[in-house]
Amino acid sequence: MTEQTHVDGNALGGLLLDVFGREMTDQSGCCGECGAVSAFGSMIAFRDAPGDVMRCPACGTVLAVVVLLPTGLRVTFESIRWIEVRDV
């Protein structure tokens, strides 16, 4: 088994709360590259890069990068076509 370093978007739940001000792991986003729709909690997350990288679980495209700054944080949406937030 090769060593794999990614985790799930679940692990970024706290960070996503900082960005969106609400629980996001059960909400979904659409990959701008392949169109796959996935829950934030099921996205592939790399936490050992400089910043947290979220990739599409279907095609591996980088969807977003979160970088911690001394003053807070910055999110780069590399390839998210849309985000859907459901209240029910």
Place this chain on the structure above:
Amino acid sequence: MEGAAIQRRLTWLVAEVVGLIEETPNVRSVVLTCPGWTGHLPGQHIDLRLTAPDGYQAQRSYSIATPVDGERVTITVELVEDGEVSPFLVDELRVGDRLELRGPIGGYFVWEPGRGDRLQLVAGGSGIVPLMAMIRARVLADGDEPVRLIVSARSLEHVIFRDELADLATRADGIEVVTTLTRRQPPDWKGLSRRVDREMLEELSWAAGDDPICYVCGPTGFVEVVASTLVDLGHAPKRIRTERFGPTGG
């Protein structure tokens, strides 16, 4: 989606250590009381923040091991040898110490009793922790969801919650527990002694036709193998929830 227990905004809270439980030689449960805690669902986690005297901060996520219990929150932490935070939690932390945490976090890898689904749980090492919160909630609620749990650990002494799992396995109230020991087995071991594989899942987990909801938690490699095998066996990807710990676990 999960009801009132999923919080929409979070602030850092100060919790006090009220109990420490040595679970295995390298795993410890930390029982906290956290004024302001609003409750949680099985499967959710907390972010924990440590601040050094020079202001340096380190933040980690830990699964909650127990169902909601007022302001009491228990996390179960595995020592990561070269880690920044877990050596402190496992070796240094004392009752009466204070920790900063926020939560609950997570609306995806969660389960609560009363949904009626058959539940298939597969744990690698400390991946048992959030799954144990689900099982404990099911027991506490006197639920009737049929549960099957497969636990993979290096050796018997590495099985977290070993006595509690053994007790559950003998109670015959709809919770089936199977343990596999991958590296070392006691001389009288009659259980499984290999990594979780297709044959094991085919034989011991709910069939895809039973439409169980599956929760798989453990080191990344473990979760990859189990989740992809479940898909191969016909389980719908939507019915498989995963939580990966990364390369080392914990």
